Amino acid sequence: KNQVEQSPQSLIILEGKNCTLQCNYTVSPFSNLRWYKQDTGRGPVSLTIMTFSENTKSNGRYTATLDADTKQSSLHITASQLSDSASYICVVRPLNSGNTPLVFGKGTRLSVIA
């Protein structure tokens, strides 16, 4: 069964510190892997999208990495800000010929405190 597992479930860090969120998936083969940020009470917003042939993608202070051999991805946040407090969701698109939907992880809840 296609699954996406994220760790940790939640994380608290001090403002200005770095952190790394993990995503392990069993979806194979896959088309692309996405990281979304979801602020409380809002819909998810895309941060990065990587195809299976890419191993890193940056968006400002957010850097996603992908290791297709070990089926792992990580999202690194540099110099965290209070506004980074949100849930971060890892999403994998299976590579199928049909309209197979995305496979969502349950998310990591990040709290950045002053």
Next chain:
Amino acid sequence: NAGVTQTPKFQVLKTGQSMTLQCAQDMNHNSMYWYRQDPGMGLRLIYYSASEGTTDKGEVPNGYNVSRLNKREFSLRLESAAPSQTSVYFCASSEFVREEQYFGPGTRLTVT
């Protein structure tokens, strides 16, 4: 350019009542989706419409119906609401099924 809009933002229903959640997008996208999000469960796909005139079941379709009214609008109907349908509902759209999805702000539904 509002992106994806959803109405209502909040709704409280009694068990057995019916209602329709509305979704509209102004990005000329072909594909639209309905998800529900429950604590500790992540987003789960209810139904999707790959293109105007087509709809398909997702992971959790029981108790729901959908209508792709036109290219812009995709509605979700609960015919007889149950407490298990208490959730936050998100609509999303994408240019095509394989492309990046853009989400609406969500509808928080409580069924008592």
